[in-house]
Amino acid sequence: MTTSQSPQAPSADASAQPAPAHPRTSEARTGAQILCEALIRQGADTLFGIPGGAIMPFYHALPEYADQLHHVLCRHEQGAGHAAEGYARATGRVGVCVATSGPGATNLVTPIADAWMDSTPLVALTGQVPSALLGTDAFQETDIIGITVPITKHSFLVRNASDIPRVVAEAFYIASTGRPGPVVIDVTKDAQQASVVPNWDVELDLEGYVDHRVAAIDPAPVRAAIELLAQAERPLLLVGNGIIQSGASAELIAFAEKTGIPVITTLHGLGAFPQEHPLSLGMPGMHGWVHVNRAIQRCDVLLNVGSRFDDRVTGKAATFAPHAKIIHVDVDPSEIGKLVQVTVGIVGDAKAALSALNAAVEPRDESKNATLKRWIDEVHELRAKYEPRQAYRRRPDTPTLQPHDVCALLNAARQQRGPCRIVTDVGQHQMWAAQLLDWRRPRSHLTSGGSGTMGFAVPAALGAAVACPDETIWVIVGDGGFQMTNQEIATMAQEGLTNVKIAIMNNGYLGMVRQWQQLFEGKRYSGTPLSGPDFAKLAEAYGVRGITVETNEEAERAIDDAWDTPGVVVIDFRVEREANVFPIVPQGQSIGDMLVDPTTRAEHHEPAGAGASKR
Amino acid sequence: MTETTPLAAPIVRVRPAPRKHTIVVQLHDRPGALYRAVGLIRRRDWNVASLVVGASERPGTSRMVLVVEAVDVHQVLQQLTRLVDVVSVAEIGRGDALVRETALAVVEEDGNVAEVERVASETGARITDRAHSRLLLEITSSPSKVDAFVEAVRKFDLKQLARTGPIVIRESDPDSITDDHHAGAQPQSAGSHSLNSSALTPQESAR
Ligand SMILES: Cc1ncc(C[n+]2csc(CCOP(=O)(O)OP(=O)(O)O)c2C)c(N)n1
Numbered sequence: 001m002t003t004s005q006s007p008q009a010p011s012a013d014a015s016a017q018p019a020p021a022h023p024r025t026s027e028a029r030t031g032a033q034i035l036c037e038a039l040i041r042q043g044a045d046t047l048f049g050i051p052g053g054a055i056m057p058f059y060h061a062l063p064e065y066a067d068q069l070h071h072v073l074c075r076h077e078q079g080a081g082h083a084a085e086g087y088a089r090a091t092g093r094v095g096v097c098v099a100t101s102g103p104g105a106t107n108l109v110t111p112i113a114d115a116w117m118d119s120t121p122l123v124a125l126t127g128q129v130p131s132a133l134l135g136t137d138a139f140q141e142t143d144i145i146g147i148t149v150p151i152t153k154h155s156f157l158v159r160n161a162s163d164i165p166r167v168v169a170e171a172f173y174i175a176s177t178g179r180p181g182p183v184v185i186d187v188t189k190d191a192q193q194a195s196v197v198p199n200w201d202v203e204l205d206l207e208g209y210v211d212h213r214v215a216a217i218d219p220a221p222v223r224a225a226i227e228l229l230a231q232a233e234r235p236l237l238l239v240g241n242g243i244i245q246s247g248a249s250a251e252l253i254a255f256a257e258k259t260g261i262p263v264i265t266t267l268h269g270l271g272a273f274p275q276e277h278p279l280s281l282g283m284p285g286m287h288g289w290v291h292v293n294r295a296i297q298r299c300d301v302l303l304n305v306g307s308r309f310d311d312r313v314t315g316k317a318a319t320f321a322p323h324a325k326i327i328h329v330d331v332d333p334s335e336i337g338k339l340v341q342v343t344v345g346i347v348g349d350a351k352a353a354l355s356a357l358n359a360a361v362e363p364r365d366e367s368k369n370a371t372l373k374r375w376i377d378e379v380h381e382l383r384a385k386y387e388p389r390q391a392y393r394r395r396p397d398t399p400t401l402q403p404h405d406v407c408a409l410l411n412a413a414r415q416q417r418g419p420c421r422i423v424t425d426v427g428q429h430q431m432w433a434a435q436l437l438d439w440r441r442p443r444s445h446l447t448s449g450g451s452g453t454m455g456f457a458v459p460a461a462l463g464a465a466v467a468c469p470d471e472t473i474w475v476i477v478g479d480g481g482f483q484m485t486n487q488e489i490a491t492m493a494q495e496g497l498t499n500v501k502i503a504i505m506n507n508g509y510l511g512m513v514r515q516w517q518q519l520f521e522g523k524r525y526s527g528t529p530l531s532g533p534d535f536a537k538l539a540e541a542y543g544v545r546g547i548t549v550e551t552n553e554e555a556e557r558a559i560d561d562a563w564d565t566p567g568v569v570v571i572d573f574r575v576e577r578e579a580n581v582f583p584i585v586p587q588g589q590s591i592g593d594m595l596v597d598p599t600t601r602a603e604h605h606e607p608a609g610a611g612a613s614k615r
Numbered sequence: 616m617t618e619t620t621p622l623a624a625p626i627v628r629v630r631p632a633p634r635k636h637t638i639v640v641q642l643h644d645r646p647g648a649l650y651r652a653v654g655l656i657r658r659r660d661w662n663v664a665s666l667v668v669g670a671s672e673r674p675g676t677s678r679m680v681l682v683v684e685a686v687d688v689h690q691v692l693q694q695l696t697r698l699v700d701v702v703s704v705a706e707i708g709r710g711d712a713l714v715r716e717t718a719l720a721v722v723e724e725d726g727n728v729a730e731v732e733r734v735a736s737e738t739g740a741r742i743t744d745r746a747h748s749r750l751l752l753e754i755t756s757s758p759s760k761v762d763a764f765v766e767a768v769r770k771f772d773l774k775q776l777a778r779t780g781p782i783v784i785r786e787s788d789p790d791s792i793t794d795d796h797h798a799g800a801q802p803q804s805a806g807s808h809s810l811n812s813s814a815l816t817p818q819e820s821a822r
């Protein structure tokens with residue numbers, strides 16, 4: 001496939017913006033200037049980065065384009081990368097981060113890996129040593145392309161300024177189409193300095209690259225899927241990131257309502273289907289609800305749209321959904337049949353596939369209603385029995401502030417304050433937030449899922465806050481993850497951002513690891529007790545507001561206060577130190593075998609008849 | 616809980632044993648293209664029996680022939696297809712392609728030239744050079760004949776041996792799964808695309 005740059009090539013997101021025409025099309029200019037113009041032509045408006053020797057020519061050119069390209073100076077390249085991810089996930093547009101060669105580029109490796117695992121459209125622009133020095137172990141020379149091969153969709157080494165227009169167009173196209181992902185553009189210093197007349201009329205040279213989002217949906221598997229669903233007595237819909245990435249929530253709701261099939265949402269699917277919808281069941285997997293995992297283990301047809309059977313969802317794959325025929329819709333053909341054998345695979349964009357399914361499916365027929373109702377009642381009974389959120393209710397014997405209470409308070413405040421986005425880090429707090437907040441809107445829940453990158457939340461919130469200046473961005477982060485990347489608060493202060501509120505669930509532990517040590521390793525707390533600075537004072541040192549909270553009453557007041565303060569606020573919630581996330585499926589086990597909170601319930605095992613835990 | 620809907624027996628999913636597969640990949644001659652393909656093979660933990668890369672009929676592209684031992688060859692094909700620089704990927708089934716391999720061997724004749732010559736003619740090899748008491752043998756044939764040749768020359772005092780690994784050509788252009796975007800994705804339509812059907816075995820099996 002050789003795709004011309006227009007009209008198909010630029011990402012939909014880029015074309016949504018008016019392409020700013022640059023006046024001087026026929027003048028020679030530096031590669032660095034051409035880079036800036038190429039980024040603008042792709043619809044980029046914000047860059048997150050840190051300069052250095054090999055990328056200095058680019059930074060030299062930047063001020064000239066300051067009205068169209070806003071550069072956010074981060075405090076660590078990891079922060080720049082996560083900020084670009086936060087920008088991308090909040091908006092669906094390509095996030096751009098910039099770093100110099102060597103250590104600047106290697107600091108981007110973690111966010112690039114994170115974007116790869118969560119299919120986030122990201123372009124990482126790195127400076128490289130002059131081409132004459134390539135391969136000589138020159139000062140700050142690192143083979144960043146070689147290092148990132150396993151975690152990028154593609155990468156480009158640019159040695160000639162004249163290649164920049166094509167390369168940047170291809171990079172944005174690859175990053176944002178098909179299954180989105182990160183692309184690295186490594187530009188030698190001499191290519192940035194060379195002076196050429198750019199040719200913008202370039203063809204993308206991407207034969208062999210297929211954008212499965214725009215390909216027509218094959219009707220044969222759609223028919224097969226409809227047939228399977230028609231015969232199903234206990235059907236279930238499993239949805240994930242693909243719904244959010246393709247903007248398919250309306251089609252999903254229509255399909256669920258037309259068929260009456262209940263919906264479960266993965267961590268990255270939270271918000272894809274409104275939680276208060278009567279057909280919404282909640283989150284599956286390692287920290288999913290008992291009734292959801294149980295429904296998976298009992299369903300007879302499982303329709304997965306846009307999630308990839310991650311092991312945190314399936315538990316032991318061999319015992320996952322043992323009674324189900326599986327239909328899998330994915331934009332990436334390699335995901336179909338990769339981890340779980342499927343009966344029907346549909347390759348394509350979630351929105352297009354759901355539209356095709358919607359068009360083909362008959363509305364729920366009355367004779368089927370009774371069977372389906374019995375199934376839904378069965379799941380609801382189980383939900384009532386395990387009272388998911390109630391299991392976390394405040395107990396009289398625990399006077400300290402409970403992390404669950406903080407989540408409940410935040411949730412309540414959010415209902416009154418209107419829409420906001422919530423960025424979570426990685427650990428116990430991430431799971432409590434996923435379980436205990438109401439997720440109603442796509443892209444309102446940003447987290448690091450596939451990679452589980454501690455340190456994601458604060459910089460990702462920076463990116464989301466820059467992208468959505470009119471919305472409040474709440475961060476829910478552990479004391480461990482906060483101490484990894486909190487320096488980006490300085491960036492927020494320098495940017496004059498007022499819309500970020502940071503809730504630290506300070507339990508004095510690397511809590512999630514501590515929980516595993518408590519449950520599975522006889523309380524051997526090795527390497528998990530954690531101290532830290534006074535976070536409120538640290539916030540003040542950054543020039544933002546800091547509040548310390550120890551009781552429920554203070555918590556409620558602090559949340560309101562944060563919302564009313566026109567500035568970044570850090571709240572240090574001193575929560576119960578050894579609270580745990582329940583339920584939990586021990587790693588590598590069947591999702592039919594869940595541990596529920598021992599203080600309220602006994603272990604929950606799938607009854608033998610269900611067959612799940614037997615193999 | 617009222618278990619009103621009795622469950623049928625669980626579905627048993629069997630993974631077949633790994634088999635050897637020959638895969639032909641056409642890829643752009645661009646920096647990093649080969650590195651990406653080879654990195655993918657290493658990362659996904661497939662067992663590679665041989666890997667040959669060389670020119671193809673199309674300037675600017677190479678042909679890579681890969682013999683890989685895998686349970687799920689469909690996954691191998693799909694992952695290779697994902698690479699941006701890969702133009703086409705196809706699995707070669709038995710009998711639908713010409714497969715050739717070259718081997719070179721240096722043996723010390725030990726006063727037994729006649730025996731070496733006999734082995735050479737029996738296995739279809741040529742003696743292409745002689746220096747002092749050393750003979751250079753050369754064979755280009757099917758991999759199984761090259762196997763037989765290698766086994767035969769091991770009886771002598773074998774000083775050096777080199778094998779290329781198989782290269783493959785088909786009279787018609789190898790079927791490409793890259794043009795067929797849903798190739799193999801839905802086992803039910805397995806017959807509708809051009810992939811060798813053995814590529815789909817893992818998906819077709821259980822359900
Ligand atoms: C960069 C990184 N290092 C280590 C881990 C392993 N890890 C997962 S959760 C966790 C503990 C997180 O502690 P904290 O941020 O305090 O959150 P909590 O679990 O206490 O809520 C650790 C160390 C990780 N996911 N990421």
Ligand SMILES: [Mg+2]
Nearest residue numbers: 478479509511
């Ligand atoms: Mg902690």
